[in-house]
Structures are given as structure tokens and as C-alpha cells.
Amino acid sequence: MIEFIDVNKTFKKVKALDNFNLKIEPGKIIGLLGPNGSGKSTSLKMIAGLNKPDSGKVLIDGDEPCINTKEDIAYLPEIDYLYSNMNIKQISDFISSFYSDWDCNKYKELLKFLNLEEDMVIGKVSKGMRAKIKLLLTFSRNAKIVLLDEPLSGIDILTREEIIETIIKDYREGEQTIILSTHEILETENIFEDVIFVGDGKVKLSGNVDDIKMKYNMSLSEVMKEVYRNAI
Numbered sequence: 001m002i003e004f005i006d007v008n009k010t011f012k013k014v015k016a017l018d019n020f021n022l023k024i025e026p027g028k029i030i031g032l033l034g035p036n037g038s039g040k041s042t043s044l045k046m047i048a049g050l051n052k053p054d055s056g057k058v059l060i061d062g063d064e065p066c067i068n069t070k071e072d073i074a075y076l077p078e079i080d081y082l083y084s085n086m087n088i089k090q091i092s093d094f095i096s097s098f099y100s101d102w103d104c105n106k107y108k109e110l111l112k113f114l115n116l117e118e119d120m121v122i123g124k125v126s127k128g129m130r131a132k133i134k135l136l137l138t139f140s141r142n143a144k145i146v147l148l149d150e151p152l153s154g155i156d157i158l159t160r161e162e163i164i165e166t167i168i169k170d171y172r173e174g175e176q177t178i179i180l181s182t183h184e185i186l187e188t189e190n191i192f193e194d195v196i197f198v199g200d201g202k203v204k205l206s207g208n209v210d211d212i213k214m215k216y217n218m219s220l221s222e223v224m225k226e227v228y229r230n231a232i
């Protein structure tokens with residue numbers, strides 16, 4: 001289980017997380033939803049151990065983020081972190097050397113599935129292709145926890161569909177936890193078992209998608225609008 005206990009994080013004067021409390025059950029695909037600047041990336045980075053709370057605690061199966069927890073986590077950042085002069089083979093050789101859970105067969109299969117070629121140079125391909133390369137590098141690992149920060153942002157609709165198919169393709173229900181942050185609720189809501197709505201650095205609403213829809217008798221995107229109008 002991943003837990004945030006009274007977590008606060010401030011960048012200069014901006015309160016990115018404000019008494020953020022959350023429990024994320026393992027083995028599900030979870031949507032992390034919220035407007036720009038609501039704290040989605042900050043909370044994902046905390047799970048990945050890339051930033052630390054000013055106060056409060058983040059626990060992953062009872063441990064604070066450390067070298068051991070990092071081994072279980074595959075993190076896809078929102079930013080373009082790939083070295084532009086490398087080709088796919090070079091970047092995958094480089095990244096695979098860090099992780100014992102790198103799965104060569106999965107890598108080859110995904111390469112084909114995503115219509116990518118090993119000699120494609122990162123700096124010469126489109127934004128959509130780079131998004132697919134980031135996905136390839138993330139899902140070539142057999143990580144227990146996968147964190148996807150805005151994998152669909154700025155990507156055309158067909159590539160978005162390919163990305164969503166890739167996410168669910170080899171998903172090991174009950175064994176793997178995937179947390180996906182996005183604004184694209186209409187396209188993604190069907191893949192989420194649970195959702196977390198964040199706003200102003202706080203958890204506004206979280207729970208099982210079917211339960212939430214039933215409780216409010218609305219679609220998830222309607223619930224989202226109501227949450228951010230402070231009507232729920």
C-alpha cells in the first residue's frame with residue numbers, strides 16, 4: 001500500500017501539497033486527476049523518491065521512499081528527459097543497465113506493438129513518438145508500481161489510443177499498481193478502477209469509480225466538474 005500521511009510541501013510561496021492524506025490500495029489502475037498545478041506531479045515524484053515532504057510521511061509498503069522502494073517503481077515523468085542524440089537501442093541499453101527487472105522479451109514485443117525501430121534517433125522523431133518511447137522504457141520493466149505522469153499530454157488522439165492500449169495490454173491485475181495522472185478523463189475513465197481528485201494540494205475525493213458514479217448518479221467527468229466547483 002502507498003500512504004500519504006499529513007504531507008506538506010511548499011516551493012517558495014506555493015503550497016504544492018497541503019495536509020495531503022491518501023491511501024492507495026495495491027493491484028489497481030488508479031487515475032490521479034486534477035487541474036493544472038493541483039499537486040499531481042508533486043505527489044507522484046514523492047512516491048518515486050524525487051522530492052521529500054517538508055512534513056508528514058510517504059510510505060510504500062511501510063517504508064519511506066529509498067533505494068529499495070525505487071527498485072519496485074517505474075516512473076514516467078511528464079518532462080522530455082530522453083537524450084536527443086541517442087537512438088532507441090542506445091537509450092534502452094543505458095536504462096536497462098540500472099534495473100534488474102528489465103524484461104528483454106517485453107521490450108522487443110513492445111517495440112513492435114508501438115511501431116518503433118531501434119535505430120530511431122530521439123531528437124529526430126515526433127512528440128508522439130517520444131511519448132511512445134517513454135512508455136516503451138517504462139513498461140519494459142516488470143515493476144510492481146508504475147507511475148505515469150501525464151503520458152497523454154499534447155499527444156494526438158490516435159497515439160493516445162495506442163498509449164492507453166499499451167498501458168492495459170500486459171497489466172497484471174492484483175499484482176501491479178499503475179497510477180496515471182491526466183486531464184483526459186473521457187478517454188481514460190474506463191481503465192481506472194479507482195480515482196483520486198486533487199485540488200489545491202489536497203485530496204478532494206477518492207474511491208472506486210463505480211461506487212462514485214453510483215453515489216452521485218453522474219458520469220465521472222460530471223463528478224469531476226462538480227468536485228472542482230466545490231459542489232461535492
Ligand SMILES: Nc1ncnc2c1ncn2[C@@H]1O[C@H](COP(=O)(O)OP(=O)(O)OP(=O)(O)O)[C@@H](O)[C@H]1O
Nearest residue numbers: 011014015016034035036037038039040041042043
Ligand atoms: N520545483 C518546483 N519549483 C517551484 N514550484 C513548483 C515546483 N514543483 C511544483 N511547483 C508548484 O507546485 C504546484 C503544484 O505543481 P504540480 O506540478 O504538482 O501540479 P500538477 O497538478 O502536476 O500540474 P500540471 O497538471 O500542470 O502538471 C504548482 O503551483 C507548481 O507551480
